[in-house]
Amino acid sequence: MASPDILRTEALRCVWQDGTVALDGVDLSIRTGEVTALLGGNGAGKSSLLLGLNGILKPRSGRVLFGDEPLDYSVKGLKSLRQEVGIVFQNPDAQLFASSVYEDISFGLCNLGLPEPEARRRIDAAMELVGVAELARKSVHHLSFGQKKRVALAGVLAMEPSVLLLDEPTAGLDPQGADAIMRFIRDLQRSSGMTVVVATHDIEMVPLFCDRACVMERGRVLFEGEVASMFEHRDLVRKAGLRLPRIAHLIEILVSKDGFTLPGNAMTIGQARKILKQLNVKSDENRSV
Amino acid sequence: MRTLDHYAASSRLRDVAPGYKLLYALPPIAMVLWVDSVPFSLLVFGLMSASVVLKGGVRPADYLRWLLLPAGFLVIGTAAVAVDVSAHPEAFIVSAPVVGAHIGVTSAGLAMAIHLAFKAMASVSCLYFIAFTTPVADLGRSMSALGVPALFIEMTLLVYRFVFLLFETASEMATAQRSRLGYAGTVASFRSLALLGSNLFFFSARRAEEVYVAMECRGYDGSIRILAPSSGARQPSLAGIALVEAALLCVAVATHFGRLF
Numbered sequence: 001m002a003s004p005d006i007l008r009t010e011a012l013r014c015v016w017q018d019g020t021v022a023l024d025g026v027d028l029s030i031r032t033g034e035v036t037a038l039l040g041g042n043g044a045g046k047s048s049l050l051l052g053l054n055g056i057l058k059p060r061s062g063r064v065l066f067g068d069e070p071l072d073y074s075v076k077g078l079k080s081l082r083q084e085v086g087i088v089f090q091n092p093d094a095q096l097f098a099s100s101v102y103e104d105i106s107f108g109l110c111n112l113g114l115p116e117p118e119a120r121r122r123i124d125a126a127m128e129l130v131g132v133a134e135l136a137r138k139s140v141h142h143l144s145f146g147q148k149k150r151v152a153l154a155g156v157l158a159m160e161p162s163v164l165l166l167d168e169p170t171a172g173l174d175p176q177g178a179d180a181i182m183r184f185i186r187d188l189q190r191s192s193g194m195t196v197v198v199a200t201h202d203i204e205m206v207p208l209f210c211d212r213a214c215v216m217e218r219g220r221v222l223f224e225g226e227v228a229s230m231f232e233h234r235d236l237v238r239k240a241g242l243r244l245p246r247i248a249h250l251i252e253i254l255v256s257k258d259g260f261t262l263p264g265n266a267m268t269i270g271q272a273r274k275i276l277k278q279l280n281v282k283s284d285e286n287r288s289v
Numbered sequence: 290m291r292t293l294d295h296y297a298a299s300s301r302l303r304d305v306a307p308g309y310k311l312l313y314a315l316p317p318i319a320m321v322l323w324v325d326s327v328p329f330s331l332l333v334f335g336l337m338s339a340s341v342v343l344k345g346g347v348r349p350a351d352y353l354r355w356l357l358l359p360a361g362f363l364v365i366g367t368a369a370v371a372v373d374v375s376a377h378p379e380a381f382i383v384s385a386p387v388v389g390a391h392i393g394v395t396s397a398g399l400a401m402a403i404h405l406a407f408k409a410m411a412s413v414s415c416l417y418f419i420a421f422t423t424p425v426a427d428l429g430r431s432m433s434a435l436g437v438p439a440l441f442i443e444m445t446l447l448v449y450r451f452v453f454l455l456f457e458t459a460s461e462m463a464t465a466q467r468s469r470l471g472y473a474g475t476v477a478s479f480r481s482l483a484l485l486g487s488n489l490f491f492f493s494a495r496r497a498e499e500v501y502v503a504m505e506c507r508g509y510d511g512s513i514r515i516l517a518p519s520s521g522a523r524q525p526s527l528a529g530i531a532l533v534e535a536a537l538l539c540v541a542v543a544t545h546f547g548r549l550f
Contacts, residue, residue, distance in 0.1 A: 054506055056502055075510070082508055089499070094503050097451075098450070099429070100518065107509075111507060111508030123516070138298065139424060141453040141454070142298055
C-alpha cells in the first residue's frame with residue numbers, strides 16, 4: 001500500500017537570495033489523492049512552499065520528501081521529480097512562452113522525450129480536457145486571460161503528473177470562470193486520483209472544492225487539518241489575515257450574538273440549508289406538541 | 290487599430306502552407322526590381338492587393354489604411370530623389386533660386402522618383418501579402434524547412450512572443466503615467482519616458498527570470514524542443530502558382546526587352 005502522504009516537508013526552511021525568510025520551519029503532509037488548500041495572506045509563503053515542493057526553491061535546512069524519498073536536487077533527480085509534480089503559475093504570461101497554443105503544450109512532453117505519436121495524443125487529450133482544442137493554432141497573445149490560464153494548465157496536465165500544484169488558479173477570473181476551473185480540478189482529482197495542492201486566498205472556494213486546508217502565516221503553518229475543522233480554529237484563520245467563508249461567519253454571528261441554537265456548523269450554502277431545515281423541523285415539532 | 294498579426298491570424302489564407310505563399314509573393318519582388326517599369330509594378334501591385342483583399346478577406350478600407358504607412362515614407366524618400374541642385378535654371382521643370390544656385394525638379398529626376406515609388410509600392414504589396422496571410426510562427430516553421438539554424442528560429446519566435454508582452458506592459462505603464470499627468474509638458478514627458486524605459490528594463494529582467502523558472506518546471510534543459518501542430522495546412526495546386534509566376538515572368542521579360550508597355 002502506498003504511503004498516505006505523497007509529499008511531506010520536515011522543518012523546511014527556505015531563504016530568498018536577498019535574505020528574506022520565505023519558509024520558517026514548515027512541517028506539512030500532503031495526502032495522496034486529496035485536494036489541499038494552502039491558505040494565507042499576501043506574503044505568507046504559499047507560493048514559496050509550492051516552489052519548494054517542486055524543487056525550485058532549495059531548503060536552507062530541513063527537507064522535502066516525495067513518496068518516502070528525500071528530494072534529489074541533481075539535474076536528473078529534478079527532472080524525474082518534475083515529471084511527477086507539475087506546477088501551474090499564477091500569471092499565465094510567465095508560463096506561456098511559445099508562439100502558438102499547441103507548441104506551448106508540446107514543450108513539456110518533448111522534454112520528457114516521448115515519441116511523437118504519444119506526445120501528439122497527449123496534447124490533443126489535454127486540450128480537449130481543458131476545452132481549448134479549437135485554439136490549437138492560435139497565437140498565445142491573442143488569447144483572453146481565462147484562456148491563457150487554461151492553456152497553462154493544459155501544458156502541465158499533458159505531462160500527466162501525479163501531483164498538481166496550482167498557484168492562485170482563480171485569481172483574475174470572473175466568478176463563473178473561477179467556479180468552472182475549480183470544479184474542473186475537483187472532477188479531475190475524483191476521476192484520476194490526482195493529488196492537488198491549491199494556493200489561494202479565495203476562502204469561499206475552500207469548503208466547496210477542497211478536502212484539507214493548511215493556513216500559513218509568515219512562513220509558518222498555523223493550522224492544518226480537515227476543511228470542516230477550520231470553523232473550530234477560526235481564531236487562527238483570522239490571525240493569518242483571512243476570514244471565514246461568509247456562510248460560516250453568518251452562522252457564527254447567529255450563534256454568538258443572536259442566541260440561536262443550531263444543530264451544527266456550516267460553511268457552504270448546502271450545509272446551511274441542511275441545518276436550517278433541521279431547525280425548521282424541530283420548531284414544527286415543538287409547535288405540534 | 291488591429292495589428293498585422295491579427296489579420297494574419299484571421300486570414301482566409303492562413304491555413305495555406307507558408308512555403309506556397311512565399312513562392313507566390315517573393316519571386317515577383319525580384320521581377321519588379323529587375324524590370325523597373327511603372328506598368329509592370331502596377332500589375333504586380335494590383336495582383337498582390339487583389340490577392341490580399343479577395344482571397345485573404347481583408348477589408349479594402351483596412352488594406353488602404355495599412356498602405357498609407359509605407360506610402361508616407363515613400364513620399365519623403367522619393368521627394369529627395371526628384372529634387373536636384375544646379376546653377377542653371379533651364380534644366381528644371383520648376384525651380385526656385387536659392388543663394389546663387391537653383392533648387393528644383395528635373396524631368397529625369399521626376400521620372401526616376403516615380404519609377405522608384407511604384408517599384409517600392411509593388412514590393413511592399415508583395416511583402417504585405419505574406420504579412421497579411423502568414424502568422425510569424427508559421428514563417429518560423431517554414432524557415433526551419435529551409436535549413437535556417439534552430440537557435441536562430443527559437444530566438445526569433447521568443448522575441449516575437451515577448452515583444453507583444455513588452456508592448457502591452459509599456460502601454461499600460463504609459464496609460465498609468467498619463468492618468469497622473471505624466472506627459473503634460475515637455476519636462477514631464479522626458480522624465481516619464483525615462484522612468485518608463487528603466488521600469489521596462491526591470492520588468493523584462495524579472496519576467497525573464499519567471500519564464501526561466503516556469504520552463505525549468507516543465508523540464509527545460511537548455512534547448513527548446515516543441516512540436517508544431519500537425520500540419521492541417523492546405524496544399525494549393527503548385528501548377529496554379531507556377532502558372533501565375535510564369536505568366537508574370539513572361540510579361541516581365543517582354544517588358545524588359547521593350548516588347549510590351
